[in-house]
Amino acid sequence: MLTLQDVYAGYGGGDVLRGLDLSVVPGSVTCVLGPNGAGKSTFLRVVSGLIRLRDGAVLLGDERIDQLSAPQVLAKGIAQVPQTGALFSRMSVRDNILMGGYLIRRQRALLAERYSAVAELVPLVAERPAVLAGNLSGGQRRLVEIGRSLMLDPSVVLLDEPSLGLDPAGVGAVAGLVGGMRDRGKTVVLVEQNVRLGLSLSTHAIVLDGGRVRLQGSASDISVSSLRFGFS
Numbered sequence: 001m002l003t004l005q006d007v008y009a010g011y012g013g014g015d016v017l018r019g020l021d022l023s024v025v026p027g028s029v030t031c032v033l034g035p036n037g038a039g040k041s042t043f044l045r046v047v048s049g050l051i052r053l054r055d056g057a058v059l060l061g062d063e064r065i066d067q068l069s070a071p072q073v074l075a076k077g078i079a080q081v082p083q084t085g086a087l088f089s090r091m092s093v094r095d096n097i098l099m100g101g102y103l104i105r106r107q108r109a110l111l112a113e114r115y116s117a118v119a120e121l122v123p124l125v126a127e128r129p130a131v132l133a134g135n136l137s138g139g140q141r142r143l144v145e146i147g148r149s150l151m152l153d154p155s156v157v158l159l160d161e162p163s164l165g166l167d168p169a170g171v172g173a174v175a176g177l178v179g180g181m182r183d184r185g186k187t188v189v190l191v192e193q194n195v196r197l198g199l200s201l202s203t204h205a206i207v208l209d210g211g212r213v214r215l216q217g218s219a220s221d222i223s224v225s226s227l228r229f230g231f232s
């Protein structure tokens with residue numbers, strides 16, 4: 001269970017998260033919704049160790065992780081896929097995926113095993129490993145970015161706006177990959193501006209507003225019509 005307890009955090013100009021209390025159910029796909037500036041991306045950055053808390057705690061199971069660096073959080077099994085994943089465009093799909101296994105690069109058998117697992121989950125990796133990342137469509141790049149984050153076999157995957165800027169085919173492929181991760185028991189937390197899409201992919205939802213939880217529950221409880229924000 002990933003838990004935030006009374007978290008305050010921000011960027012120097014004041015707190016963006018103001019007493020954020022929430023739990024992410026293990027094995028869930030949890031969609032984080034809310035208007036612009038609600039603190040959704042900040043929440044992900046706090047969990048992944050990119051921003052320090054001013055107060056409160058972040059726990060993975062019983063263990064506090066809010067004092068850890070970003071690489072230490074990653075080593076605990078929490079991987080963040082940022083909004084723009086910055087693949088190496090002159091490198092192949094295969095080499096980009098392998099970059100995600102940098103921490104285990106000397107463990108050849110494990111690296112190969114993890115690569116096979118990613119290739120099984122992301123057909124593009126199995127079918128077009130030699131294609132340069134720079135020649136992929138936006139949707140294909142997103143699949144490789146997410147696949148790369150799976151090389152360390154994280155238990156929790158944080159996705160910031162995975163559908164942003166994708167055409168319908170790309171959105172469909174990303175949705176399929178989220179389903180595949182769920183089927184493999186990963187806990188997925190996704191921030192999504194597209195409320196309908198986010199809720200359709202998710203088992204649970206959390207609505208943030210002003211850096212606090214405004215609503216949380218199952219994705220079916222939190223229907224689009226129950227939301228009264230200026231976002232669609």
Ligand SMILES: Nc1ncnc2c1ncn2[C@@H]1O[C@H](COP(=O)(O)OP(=O)(O)OP(=O)(O)O)[C@@H](O)[C@H]1O
Pocket residue numbers: 011016034035036037038039040041042043
């Ligand atoms: N690197 C930063 N430095 C300073 N302020 C920031 C930074 N990133 C975000 N903020 C501010 O923090 C507030 C919350 O941003 P955050 O990105 O968490 O919101 P969000 O809910 O993800 O919304 P959006 O969809 O607009 O990204 C905003 O007012 C934003 O301007």
